[in-house]
Amino acid sequence: MSSIFLLFVFILSLPSVSSTQPLRGTLIDCGAVVDSIINGNKWIPDDKYIWGGTPKILMTAVTEPYLSTVRSFPNNLHQKFCYVVPVFRGGKYMVRTTYFYGGVNGRDSPPVFDQMVDGTFWSVVNTTDDYASGWSSYYEGVFLAQGKTMSVCIGSNTYTESDPFISALEFVLLGDSLYNSTDFGKYGLSLVARHSFGDNGTDILRYPGDPFDRFWEPLGDPATTHTVAGNKNVSVSGFWNLPPQKVFETALATRQAERMELIWPPVLLTFSRYYIALYFAENPDLSPEASRVFDVDINGVAYYKNLNVTSEGVAVLAKSWPLDGATKITFNPAAGSIRGPLINGGEIFKVLDLGGRTLTRDVIALEKLINSTQNTPPDWKGDPCLPRQYSWTGVTCSDGGPRIRVVSLNLTNMGLSGSLPPDISRLTALTGIWLGNNSLSGLIPDFSSLKRLETLHLEDNHFSGEIPSSLGNIQSLSELFLQNNNLTGQIPSNLTTKPGLNLKTSGNHLSSLPLS
Numbered sequence: 001m002s003s004i005f006l007l008f009v010f011i012l013s014l015p016s017v018s019s020t021q022p023l024r025g026t027l028i029d030c031g032a033v034v035d036s037i038i039n040g041n042k043w044i045p046d047d048k049y050i051w052g053g054t055p056k057i058l059m060t061a062v063t064e065p066y067l068s069t070v071r072s073f074p075n076n077l078h079q080k081f082c083y084v085v086p087v088f089r090g091g092k093y094m095v096r097t098t099y100f101y102g103g104v105n106g107r108d109s110p111p112v113f114d115q116m117v118d119g120t121f122w123s124v125v126n127t128t129d130d131y132a133s134g135w136s137s138y139y140e141g142v143f144l145a146q147g148k149t150m151s152v153c154i155g156s157n158t159y160t161e162s163d164p165f166i167s168a169l170e171f172v173l174l175g176d177s178l179y180n181s182t183d184f185g186k187y188g189l190s191l192v193a194r195h196s197f198g199d200n201g202t203d204i205l206r207y208p209g210d211p212f213d214r215f216w217e218p219l220g221d222p223a224t225t226h227t228v229a230g231n232k233n234v235s236v237s238g239f240w241n242l243p244p245q246k247v248f249e250t251a252l253a254t255r256q257a258e259r260m261e262l263i264w265p266p267v268l269l270t271f272s273r274y275y276i277a278l279y280f281a282e283n284p285d286l287s288p289e290a291s292r293v294f295d296v297d298i299n300g301v302a303y304y305k306n307l308n309v310t311s312e313g314v315a316v317l318a319k320s321w322p323l324d325g326a327t328k329i330t331f332n333p334a335a336g337s338i339r340g341p342l343i344n345g346g347e348i349f350k351v352l353d354l355g356g357r358t359l360t361r362d363v364i365a366l367e368k369l370i371n372s373t374q375n376t377p378p379d380w381k382g383d384p385c386l387p388r389q390y391s392w393t394g395v396t397c398s399d400g401g402p403r404i405r406v407v408s409l410n411l412t413n414m415g416l417s418g419s420l421p422p423d424i425s426r427l428t429a430l431t432g433i434w435l436g437n438n439s440l441s442g443l444i445p446d447f448s449s450l451k452r453l454e455t456l457h458l459e460d461n462h463f464s465g466e467i468p469s470s471l472g473n474i475q476s477l478s479e480l481f482l483q484n485n486n487l488t489g490q491i492p493s494n495l496t497t498k499p500g501l502n503l504k505t506s507g508n509h510l511s512s513l514p515l516s
């Protein structure tokens with residue numbers, strides 16, 4: 001089994017560094033109107049990063065200042081609303097979304113909805129239980145910035161009963177070595193649990209204790225084990241994932257050299273592959289001769305054999321371990337080990353297959369269209385095609401292939417004004433364009449590079465100038481509706497004679513009528 005799933009072990013001996021760096025990233029207080037400094041970090045309002053939605057102030061008391069406002073979005077099935085945030089291309093980011101409903105929709109129970117990162121479905125946001133307990137909910141993931149911006153989107157699904165909302169959104173740049181056994185070009189990580197074991201307090205360990213403000217929840221004594229003092233002098237700089245030093249200051253252990261069992265993470269898992277990192281360090285105050293060596297099994301499958309826990313510390317990682325339902329981790333002392341098992345910290349993430357991306361050239365062409373028109377639909381942000389259920393209003397896309405393409409545009413009756421940019425000719429997979437009954441003006445651009453275009457509807461707009469004769473070059477074109485515009489000049493002869501073309505040009509200022 002362990003030959004299939006890659007395992008790493010690190011034994012560490014690097015000197016300790018203890019300087020607190022400021023977080024690198026963007027902390028967004030959704031719905032806020034002013035900046036705030038919280039816990040030494042600057043939070044900023046969200047209006048620069050989002051289009052649409054309504055900022056709202058909660059009427060309930062909150063535990064953190066950034067929970068006091070939310071941005072709320074219309075409950076429109078499969079329409080997404082995206083935050084688009086500038087990032088360093090190639091940077092690896094901890095992305096955290098926070099939700100605290102606070103009764104903002106006037107209903108007792110919070111809405112359940114979806115969240116996405118770029119073209120990838122991240123998870124369902126279900127804050128029902130947390131909210132009933134008076135808590136906010138957070139979701140954390142690790143994703144690679146594949147471009148100069150990253151998007152996080154909220155969308156309504158069939159189970160969404162009132163307007164979705166968001167309280168806070170954070171992007172924190174992670175060090176190169178963090179979680180680096182994962183190929184972030186193909187996968188993302190979605191946090192399931194991160195615990196500091198043996199910490200019987202209630203406070204989450206976070207920045208500045210954790211240099212990236214990851215949340216380490218305390219997990220005290222689950223009855224079968226007991227809480228022990230750990231190691232206050234572990235040098236964490238040698239751990240690739242840079243866990244906070246404080247994680248090693250407490251541990252769960254057995255009293256004697258006996259078996260230890262943990263049901264962890266404390267939730268039922270859906271069948272998937274998981275990234276698991278477990279952290280261990282011996283207490284240096286104990287006599288160094290006595291060894292602490294044990295085997296680790298997960299649901300009866302050997303995870304690591306003869307783990308020798310020294311006071312320098314050790315981490316055991318699995319980048320892709322299949323799990324389903326409840327998870328039992330068993331620690332069995334090796335024969336001759338004087339001490340029983342011990343554990344200080346653990347992280348477990350679901351491995352997400354990235355959903356892919358729409359071809360960048362198509363995305364840029366659509367952005368040019370947004371920039372040269374007014375009234376494009378509010379969901380025209382983030383990836384145009386992905387996730388599948390959440391493609392932009394009026395956009396349909398190709399089914400497969402390494403890069404998803406835009407195959408049709410239908411913005412009929414949308415109240416669009418402005419002009420069509422020449423860049424629309426770069427959407428070369430288009431077979432249909434429906435832009436009828438808008439207020440578009442300016443010239444009709446050159447569409448002749450759209451070799452697959454069959455239908456072009458520009459009727460009932462304010463287009464002016466001549467009908468481009470280059471339209472005659474599009475072999476596949478079978479329907480061309482130009483009626484009720486402000487077009488002038490003659491109808492190009494190779495359009496009037498084009499076999500099988502359904503051409504409509506009435507209601508313009510053309511100098512002669514089509515022959516047929």
Ligand SMILES: *[C@@H]1O[C@H](CO)[C@@H](O)[C@H](O)[C@H]1NC(C)=O
Pocket residue numbers: 112124126127128129159
């Ligand atoms: C959300 O969570 C609650 C409480 O766990 C559960 O009853 C409900 O079915 C969940 N809703 C959805 C849509 O998953």
Ligand SMILES: *[C@@H]1O[C@H](CO)[C@@H](O)[C@H](O)[C@H]1NC(C)=O
Pocket residue numbers: 176177178180181240
């Ligand atoms: C992860 O980072 C560490 C420390 O920089 C490096 O030694 C190691 O080779 C990296 N591993 C991978 C798989 O890139």
Ligand SMILES: *[C@@H]1O[C@H](CO)[C@@H](O)[C@H](O)[C@H]1NC(C)=O
Pocket residue numbers: 198200201227228229250
């Ligand atoms: C919490 O753990 C510490 C050791 O880390 C121990 O001294 C203390 O008694 C524990 N407190 C409780 C309430 O269990």
Ligand SMILES: *[C@@H]1O[C@H](CO)[C@@H](O)[C@H](O)[C@H]1NC(C)=O
Pocket residue numbers: 015016233235
């Ligand atoms: C902490 O470890 C360093 C070497 O890693 C050592 O020089 C120092 O004495 C240790 N401090 C304590 C309090 O154990």
Ligand SMILES: *[C@@H]1O[C@H](CO)[C@@H](O)[C@H](O)[C@H]1NC(C)=O
Pocket residue numbers: 291293308309310
């Ligand atoms: C465990 O590691 C320590 C320190 O590296 C070493 O002295 C000891 O022999 C090891 N014990 C076993 C059983 O491998």
Ligand SMILES: *[C@@H]1O[C@H](CO)[C@@H](O)[C@H](O)[C@H]1NC(C)=O
Pocket residue numbers: 364365367368371
């Ligand atoms: C669209 O306009 C925005 C704001 O002016 C600009 O930053 C962006 O680069 C433009 N997009 C394209 C594809 O030209």
Ligand SMILES: *[C@@H]1O[C@H](CO)[C@@H](O)[C@H](O)[C@H]1NC(C)=O
Pocket residue numbers: 410411412413434
């Ligand atoms: C385009 O959108 C309009 C308005 O939503 C709709 O009536 C029409 O059927 C759509 N056309 C196509 C080809 O999907």
Ligand SMILES: *[C@@H]1O[C@H](CO)[C@@H](O)[C@H](O)[C@H]1NC(C)=O
Pocket residue numbers: 413414415416437
């Ligand atoms: C044209 O679009 C507008 C919305 O912009 C709509 O109110 C109107 O009914 C549409 N006209 C027709 C004939 O569909």
Ligand SMILES: *[C@@H]1O[C@H](CO)[C@@H](O)[C@H](O)[C@H]1NC(C)=O
Pocket residue numbers: 469470472473474492494
């Ligand atoms: C249509 O006319 C234009 C300009 O006269 C010409 O460039 C183009 O090759 C013609 N196309 C066809 C299919 O005849």
Ligand SMILES: *[C@@H]1O[C@H](CO)[C@@H](O)[C@H](O)[C@H]1NC(C)=O
Pocket residue numbers: 462464465486488
């Ligand atoms: C039609 O185009 C002419 C110039 O060709 C312009 O003067 C006029 O304002 C346009 N009318 C409309 C309704 O756009």
